[in-house]
Amino acid sequence: LYRRLAGVRDLNELMQIKGMGQAKAATVLAALEIGRRIASARPLDKIHFGCPQDGAAFLMPRLRYATKEQFLVILLNSKNKVIGTELVSEGSLTNSVVHPREVFLPAILQHAASICVAHNHPSGDPMPSIEDRQLTAVLLAAGKTLGIPLLDHLIIGDGAYYSFQEDGALEV
Structure with a gap:
């Protein structure tokens, strides 16, 4: 599941998960992007x-x-x-x-x-x-x-x- 989530870049892909509406999917997508940026962030x-x-x-x-x-x-x-x-x-x-x-x-x-x-x-x-x-x-x-x-x-x-x-x- 983590590997699948780590590669997600599309709202619709997240909304395919049971119980994941548009608002929750947008929040999760934003959190994933922040995580990716933090992981590679250095001046x-x-x-x-x-x-x-x-x-x-x-x-x-x-x-x-x-x-x-x-x-x-x-x-x-x-x-x-x-x-x-x-x-x-x-x-x-x-x-x-x-x-x-x-x-x-x-x-x-x-x-x-x-x-x-x-x-x-x-x-x-x-x-x-x-x-x-x-x-x-x-x-x-x-x-x-x-x-x-x-x-x-x-x-x-x-x-x-x-x-x-x-x-x-x-x-x-």
């Missing part, structure tokens, strides 16, 4: 991405229970401190459409020194697909061209993550 300038575990710890509360794929770009300064996060794409249960221009636009506009990208696998299994590997190669090459390096691509699963950097898979 961004205090968050440092020194290793893939840091990135996974930052992203896990936000992405672990999402029921649709979400693709994020994390913007980093020259000391690998977070200066912002942007939702690039929200897709379906199994994929989301991502293009390098949408990934790097926030990095350019916010003067990021580098980026980390991340998405979730609602299935819970963080192992990358062929498409994930292809996208990572495209983003790595685009980052080199733009002078905004891609430091990692993290895939968040259910309590687990995959890091392209840790796996040595950030090669063009």
Whole structure:
């Protein structure tokens, strides 16, 4: 039940639960959103991405229970401190459409020194697909061209993550 509730983002979904009217569902939905925000709340300038575990710890509360794929770009300064996060794409249960221009636009506009990208696998299994590997190669090459390096691509699963950097898979 907790896992199901953690991923709820729609009022109608909550109202399917017996005894849950619109007012109660709205209250529960608001409480869930507050919980998600508190779980991932820290001043961004205090968050440092020194290793893939840091990135996974930052992203896990936000992405672990999402029921649709979400693709994020994390913007980093020259000391690998977070200066912002942007939702690039929200897709379906199994994929989301991502293009390098949408990934790097926030990095350019916010003067990021580098980026980390991340998405979730609602299935819970963080192992990358062929498409994930292809996208990572495209983003790595685009980052080199733009002078905004891609430091990692993290895939968040259910309590687990995959890091392209840790796996040595950030090669063009």
